[in-house]
Amino acid sequence: MLDLFSDEAPWAEPLAEGAVILRRLVRDEGEALLKSVFAIAAQNPFHHRITPGGHRMSVAMTNCGDLGWSTDSRGYQYSEHDTATGHQWPPMPDSFRALATSAAAQAGFAGFNPDACLINRYEPGAKLTLHQDKDEKDLRQPIVSVSLGLPAVFQFGGFDRADATQRVLLEHGDVVVWGGPSRLRFHGIMPLKPGIHPLAGPYRYNITFRRAL
Numbered sequence: 001m002l003d004l005f006s007d008e009a010p011w012a013e014p015l016a017e018g019a020v021i022l023r024r025l026v027r028d029e030g031e032a033l034l035k036s037v038f039a040i041a042a043q044n045p046f047h048h049r050i051t052p053g054g055h056r057m058s059v060a061m062t063n064c065g066d067l068g069w070s071t072d073s074r075g076y077q078y079s080e081h082d083t084a085t086g087h088q089w090p091p092m093p094d095s096f097r098a099l100a101t102s103a104a105a106q107a108g109f110a111g112f113n114p115d116a117c118l119i120n121r122y123e124p125g126a127k128l129t130l131h132q133d134k135d136e137k138d139l140r141q142p143i144v145s146v147s148l149g150l151p152a153v154f155q156f157g158g159f160d161r162a163d164a165t166q167r168v169l170l171e172h173g174d175v176v177v178w179g180g181p182s183r184l185r186f187h188g189i190m191p192l193k194p195g196i197h198p199l200a201g202p203y204r205y206n207i208t209f210r211r212a213l
């Protein structure tokens with residue numbers, strides 16, 4: 001893919017108060033991050049989870065860290081084990097934690113120390129409908145969300161599902177941080193367009209860091 005900004009230093013693009021896109025922040029680490037993602041997935045493969053409503057999610061997920069987010073017939077929850085396999089989640093790589101803490105600090109949230117890392121894999125057509133991230137205990141802690149591989153359109157809305165949304169393209173190496181007054185904004189991902197990324201093949205990967213407990 002032609003990236004006109006490939007030689008540019010990362011830059012910040014504000015979305016709302018408490019929310020910013022740190023453009024290309026981890027582009028140079030993208031390959032190493034993806035290698036870690038593949039190693040985690042080799043231990044705990046990506047699954048298409050079934051929502052409490054009985055729907056198969058189009059996004060495939062795995063986790064690393066002390067706690068992982070998943071969903072099954074009982075609801076959405078954080079747990080130390082994969083509820084599908086019973087396996088403990090692989091540890092969060094130090095490189096992941098360091099980048100999450102650094103990105104949060106650059107967005108104005110000092111001292112972020114995530115205990116949960118959700119990894120989403122999007123195939124063509126996969127999407128995440130508008131939702132709020134609200135399964136975490138301390139909503140003063142931000143969300144740090146890293147985009148790798150194919151680009152996708154991110155929707156960033158208000159505090160009601162029906163509120164107007166901004167639509168922004170997230171590309172390989174972009175990091176979105178939202179917290180503070182934006183922590184509970186609705187957000188989602190539009191259906192992924194097919195493509196082949198040189199490092200990620202036919203997929204988009206998203207790594208999301210949270211303080212769950």
Ligand SMILES: O=C(O)CCC(=O)C(=O)O
Nearest residue numbers: 118120133145189206208
């Ligand atoms: O894939 C993304 O960029 C967003 C992921 C997300 O909103 C979530 O995992 O809750």
Ligand SMILES: [Fe+2]
Nearest residue numbers: 131132133187
């Ligand atoms: Fe989310």
